[in-house]
Amino acid sequence: MSSEPIRSAGRSDAARRVLREVFGFEQFRGEQAGVIDTVIDGGNALVLMPTGGGKSLCYQVPALVRDGTALIVSPLIALMHDQVEALKNLGVRAEVLNSSLAPDERMRVLRDLHDGALDLLYVAPEGLMQPHMLDRLASVPIALLAIDEAHCVSQWGHDFRPEYLALGALAERFPGVPRIALTATADLRTRDEIERALFADGCRRFTASFDRPNIHYQVAPRTNARRQLVDFIGREHAGDAGIVYCLSRRRCEQVAGWLVEEGLDALPYHAGLEPEARRRAQDRFIREEGVIVVATIAFGMGIDKPDVRFVAHLDLPRSIEAYYQETGRAGRDGLPSNAWMVYGLDDVYRLRQMLAESELSDDRQRIERQRLEALLGYCEQVGCRRPPLLGYFGEAHPGDCGHCDNCQSPPKLGDATEPARMALSCVYRTGQRFGAGHVIDVLVGRRTERVERLGHDRLSTFGIGEEHARGYWQALLRQLLAGGLLATDPDGHGGLRLDPSARALLRGELRWKMREPARVPKTGRARTSSRSGAPVAPEHAPVFDQLRALRLELARAEGVPPYVVFHDATLAAMAEARPQTLAALGDLHGVGRHKLDKYGEKFLERLQALNASAG
Known part of the structure; x- marks a missing residue:
């Protein structure tokens, strides 16, 4: 669309006219107005705003108010195309310039750029920082420079892209052009690194609330993953689009198969598939209604789909930051949506082992273990889930949100001091090197070949917990681990060991309350759902x-x-x-x-x- 009438108005009034006439919204939300005014006036901004919080408007509106073409740096080709397609449907003159274009299309886009016929141009960081591209842009009026998914600049970010580090040079290359960096998830360490890398000349930092009140959070121990997932979809989301995350490629294929057998339209997506198969899966998810994608973390960052009604995790993510980003792909349109997760102790062992086998430095591995432990603590939270989730990002929340499983069905707590002492003693007496399965075998008095070979059937703790079922002991060990009284060995092999803080409980100086498992109602097949999340x-x-x-x-x-x-x-x-x-x-x-x-x-x-x- 021609933006001259809008640009000729006063800049503050022009921004509001763009919002109403182009995007169809009456007013800005939260920090949007402050960010937009800053950029329109030529200032730099670092914007931390949750997925679905309206980050794109923070640069799209100024791009239609300021003179020249806005350059938008984006890490994924699919994301660029989706956003440009949506903008064109609003009448905005937007294009992409990346390796996916045919030579004649590339020449047309460059011609439009030099003719001043573009409001926004989306580029990849690798393409933008090529010397010939920078030289070409030197003769083009640039309205602003926007760096999307800015956490990619950080070594501590979950999607580190080293080519993003070169973007700090844009300040010298385009003096006087405002720059805006945006991300949906970044802890304090990541925010500081983004600012150092991209804004040596300074910026205003805008941090919107990370709360997503339209998302209902639910976490439960994994018992029967297939039945739990199918029941959840049947209860809440038949006919809805959703994403199911799994840790492994094999698991993705297996779970997609389960859902298809249940009559659902489900597709696997992971890096092991042929590129054409991944493209088809993503295209169907975006362009059709009610498709479920079962994916590893390879899926999602480039998806600009607002009506994902649920995100389910069948395995524990790597950190609260990863969990928040992945669950944030639900309900970007602000309508009711669900973040649902089941997990087990084996997830903790698997993630610890992956860390131990990685090439990360000892210091980085320590940080990642702390992040994993923070997520485990969130999972075993007995109160409102929002305070620990938002607290991770430095935001206080009073609790009692009324929109998570713990608020709607408060868990019952029972005194488990003596069983907790039994469990800790058994971990100690078996040598602090065995996983939960072996420790439970000893507690319940199960004479396995391994128990007898090691002589653990002669320990004083053998059989002392036989009055409780294995599920009880699994829950208790999980909660002791989340509470910090137990730890897993740093080599990632899953052995349990006592934390020094366990001494107080063993000495009788501390009581231990255990969360009793919640009972989740079950339903029939998914297609009979009443769609309570409509x-x-x-x-x-x-x-x-x-x-x-x-x-x-x-x-x-x-x-x-x-x-x-x-x-x-x-x-x-x-x-x-x-x-x-x-x-x-x-x-x-x-x-x-x-x-x-x-x-x-x-x-x-x-x-x-x-x-x-x-x-």
Whole structure:
């Protein structure tokens, strides 16, 4: 679209006009206005804002207000294409410039760039920092430089990309051009490293709340992973798009197979698949409704899909930071969504072993172990889940969120002081080098070949815990590990050992309360779900489903993802308001001027027909 009328207005007023007329939103959220004003006025900004918090608007709005072309540095080709496709559908002049372009397309984009016909140009860091590209840009008016996924610059970040380090030189290459770096997840160490690497000349730091109130958090011990996952989807999310994360490629294939057997539309995604298979899986996930992808962490950072209704973890992630980023891919449109996870002690052992076998320095391994232990503590949390989750990022939360499993069904605590002493004594007497399975065998008096060969059937702790089932002891050892009284050996082989803090409990100076396992209701097959996580109230669901069908029809005709036409949140607003004129439709959240002109009549006709049939 031509942005001259907007750019000719006062800059503050122009930003708000862009927000309303282009993006269809009435007001900025949280820190957005401060960031946008800073960049429009020529200042640098480091922005920490959760996924779904509106980071993209922080550079897209200034790009349409300032003169020149905004350069957006992005790490993934898929993410660039998705964002450019969505912008073009808003009438914005945006393009990508990367290795995926054919030579004639590349020349066309460069010609548009030099002719001043682009508002935003998305580039990869490797391509931007090529000398010939920097020389070419020297003759082009640059509105701003945006560095997305800025945690990639940090050695401590979970997606480190060494080529991002070169971006610090942009300050000298483009003096006077404002720079903005954005990320959804970065602890204090990562934030400081980003600022040192990219903003030697200084910047304002904006940190929005990391709370995602629309996400419901639920964590449970893994008992029967298949049944637990299928029951969860059946209870909450039949027909919804979702991501299931697993640690290994083999596990991804296995779980995708389970879901297909249950009648669900599920696909595996991992680095071991052929590139074409990965592309097809990602394309189906983005362009179709209700597809579930079962993936390793290789999937997600380049996905700009707002209507992912759930993220499930069947294995423990590597850290709270990774968990937060992965769960943040749910509900980017602000509608109710779920972050669901099951885990076991074997996950801790596996992750510890992966760390021990890695090439990380001893200091880095120590930091990563601390991050893993923080996540384990979060999993065994007995109170509201938000204080430990947000506290990891330096944000206080009062608790009692009302939107996590512990708030909705507070766990029961029972005195387990004596069983805890038994468990600690057994770990000590078996030599502090065996995993939970062997320790439990000794506690319950199970005479395995290994127990007898080692003489552990003659220990004083043999059989002292036979009154409790194995599941009880597994839960207790897990909670002692999360509470810091037990630790795993640093070589990653899963052996349990006592932490010095265990002495107080063994001496009788400390009591230990154990969280009793919660009972989760079970349902039938997924397709019988009542969809309690639906984005609209039951009375509006038939209209919402009709609008969703129209959206899919239009998206397929244009070859774009459905959310590019309208987000679920906008369809939900239509279903609830039932506008009967174009003016009323244009007042709804997410309906900008270009989309009203392009799709307004079609949606209005469908709404009028639905009203007539209801009457």
